[in-house]
Amino acid sequence: MELTKREKRKLRLEKLRQESHQAQAEHEQRLQQQSQFQQQKPTKSKYYAIAAVIGIIILATAAYSVYSLNKSGPYDNFAKCLTEKGAVMYGAMDWCKYTQAQKAMFGKSFKYINYHEFPELPGIKKTPTWVINGAWHENVQSFDKLSELAGCGVV
Template identity: 35%
Template sequence: MNTNIAIAGGIVLAAVVLLIVNVQSPDTAYSNLDLFAKCLTENNAVFYGASWCSHCNNQKNMLGSSMSFIRYVECSASDGRSQTEICRREGINAYPTWKFSGKAVEGELDLTQLSQYSGCSLDLIA
């Protein structure tokens, strides 16, 4: 009987540990990506995109809810065909375009590239 209690207790303990790990892991990853996104903004990174742009949407999905910390400029005018004045003035010719302290980089960037261009450490995500 003591063996059965020990086995049952071990199973319950293992289930609780797995539950805690699974519940905490997404929150930790989320907050770490928030730190990276905040660093991008602090280091003057600006993301220029268009609502209809699939590569821009991929970029937004990669950043997830941490997009709320990214300085994002929508370049598509309300008619969906023309460009907003700020994007014309900034010389945005392709989507997505990132600017890092004024230097433009066109195309979809992964986290490693964002780190390299911005100086934000990927250690913030780990």
């Protein structure tokens, strides 16, 4: 049985409609996938916002570090007075826990102490050793004792 021209045309049109619907469905599916991908992908403005927050954190940390380094210690005047009066501390900072403890007592103010490693003065048997007014004082010394020996007031 042979199809008429009209039936053939009708079949072709039906086939074209089906292909068109299928192509349209595929196109809509691609658009939906692209929109999902764009929603998942952070935008440039999000990257800029994150970078700005990180930058602010870094700047704040740097500013606080500079402030902390420049902030005076509680015993600055006492440590300066000891040095002015000629007090010298000899120790072994690398391995002696007592020298490290004496340093820790001064905290940031230790930078004003006249400190030397013990081999610089022959005859030292214990560390830390303070030399104040020509007298040797071995072991960790309290602030009261150092104040008494050097004539400096502890603030």
